[in-house]
Amino acid sequence: MSVSTPKERHGGTSQPEAGGGTSPEKLLAPVLSAFWDEPESWTLETYRRHEGYEGLRKALAMTPDEVIAYVKDSGLRGRGGAGFPTGMKWQFIPQGDGKPHYLVVNADESEPGTCKDIPLLFANPHSLVEGMIIACYAIRSEHAFIYLRGETVPVLRRLHEAVREAYAAGYLGKDIGGSGRNLDITVHAGAGAYICGEETALLDSLEGRRGQPRLRPPFPAVEGLYACPTVVNNVESIASVPAILNKGKDWFKAMGTEKSPGFTLYSLSGHVAGPGQYEAPLGITLRQLLDMSGGMRPGHRLKFWTPGGSSTPMFTDEHLDVPLDYEGVGAAGSMLGTKALQCFDETTCVVRAVTRWTEFYAHESCGKCTPCREGTYWLVQLLRDIEAGKGVMSDLDKLNDIADNINGKSFCALGDGAASPIFSSLKYFRAEYEQHITGKGCPFDPRKSTLWADTEVNA
Known part of the structure; x- marks a missing residue:
């Protein structure tokens, strides 16, 4: 097991200045x-x-x-x-x-x-x-x-x-x-x-x-x-x-924002040049964190990301400047959660990512309450069919309906967490779900798509 060094947390000392001339070191705490x-x-x-x-x-x-x-x-x-x-x-x-x-x-x-x-x-x-x-x-x-x-x-x-x-x-x-x-x-x-x-x-x-x-x-x-x-x-x-x-x-109150004061640890991971722990005042933005960490991996762009782990509604590149505090993230339609900033680039299939997350929640459901136990199971079946090109258009409404029957109706927040990726991915990437259905499979499949030939998928 290893932990981030200051160079990893600060993104190195040779990065260009971020946040309107503020050096990366001054953005951290x-x-x-x-x-x-x-x-x-x-x-x-x-x-x-x-x-x-x-x-x-x-x-x-x-x-x-x-x-x-x-x-x-x-x-x-x-x-x-x-x-x-x-x-x-x-x-x-x-x-x-x-x-x-x-x-x-x-x-x-x-x-x-x-x-x-x-x-x-x-x-x-x-x-x-x-x-x-x-x-x-x-x-x-x-x-x-x-x-x-x-x-x-x-x-x-x-x-x-x-x-x-x-x-x-x-x-x-x-x-x-x-x-x-x-x-x-x-x-x-x-x-x-x-x-x-x-x-x-x-x-x-x-x-x-x-x-x-x-x-x-x-x-x-x-x-x-x-x-x-x-x-x-x-x-x-x-x-x-x-x-x-x-x-x-x-x-402590001099850092952060009025309603979200202080410092916190942001976990930056995924397709980024400098993953690690970045300890900064609440209210910093993902754009600032990416600036000091070296950005996305070379030659790629941000497609979607999670502000607080996979159980929080996902964001897109339109949300790069959302203040990462409880109020700012909430106002933008998600939750700060555990500040787990998972960043995915354009080579990532949203349907595949959401399917893997949902499989995790179905596996980890304790089974005590019916909405979560049954709902996560059926979400997985539908998502696997859609990813494999066996889905129909009505499955998208069915996904949304099942997620709605889980959200807010289970004993604990696991059900809400399982529903979040469904709602947010359908909101921002419904066209990608439809592509899987009309194209009879994943458009990111290297056997069917030219996208993979133009990107360094193994970088």
Whole structure:
């Protein structure tokens, strides 16, 4: 496993200036990724050299309620996809109820195209550990869990070592930092199910049951893990907290936009010259990110892209200047999601891409609710027929109708995510679907199309 170097994140130092004369370096805001390329960046010693655990020291000088208010005032929003205010989520935990409180960190990063939490944990795990201690102090929790995607064994080892170092240094265990508070962290490796990225399915899995979404209410803040008040946060959300406490909420709010303040990790992948993690203020555009990363691969142009992973409605080259914040992307008809910017050039068949995504969602559906279980299956059958040239025109309306019967009618957001590529691809590329039907197959098939002869498909 590897992480991006500063050169990869910045797109190199020889790129032309982007954004009206602003150098690429000034468009970025490396905080979580500031020292990923240093030798042994994952160790406690390296983390302390970069003001590690200073945020915790300042948090312990405040009351728990003051910490919650501070994070809430900073405007930090959840980095897992929904963008819900982090401080407000902490505030929902009832106090004085006599029950144990739990913090659960969702590190089950399985969304196609998303690759920010895993490199963050691999290169800088102590940012998460420190953030968890601060969060647990705020919500008055004495036990926290990290639910990690099980296939990432190297990250699992790094996390175990970071937790061990934190115990040895007195940041975990009894009387942390002389605060009189106790805290234990358990690192749990999941079995590799996409559905466990949904917070209530994650809680069921953590309790030893099959990972399936729960009916809500009650919400996790009231009855979560072991039927006790629980906060479930994304890795990046919690890892951002120490810097906010250490450098101040005004420093954080000075970045980004009014309603989407701060910095975040953008995962740039696909047919681009410089894929990697680009940490920048919210509100940057894909055009600016492509400018600093070297653009699309040589000789090709952008055809379509996802702003937040495959479960968010796709965009086209008309959306290059959409501000990549929660409001800007929402106003343009999609969702910021996990900031997984998958870029596809003109050699990509939209129908083929959507078929592969839908096959993934059908495979990963937990089967609990009928709209998702049955709907994703039939979407796959129709898409395979269309891609193979066996479809008829009425299939396009049928696709739209099935997606509509899934969207907003399933237990969790997996159904909505499966419907998004269908709706958006039919909106922007309906003609390409029709070409598959009238031409009896994929126009991008090298046996039937001259397009492939004019492009470096293996570049």
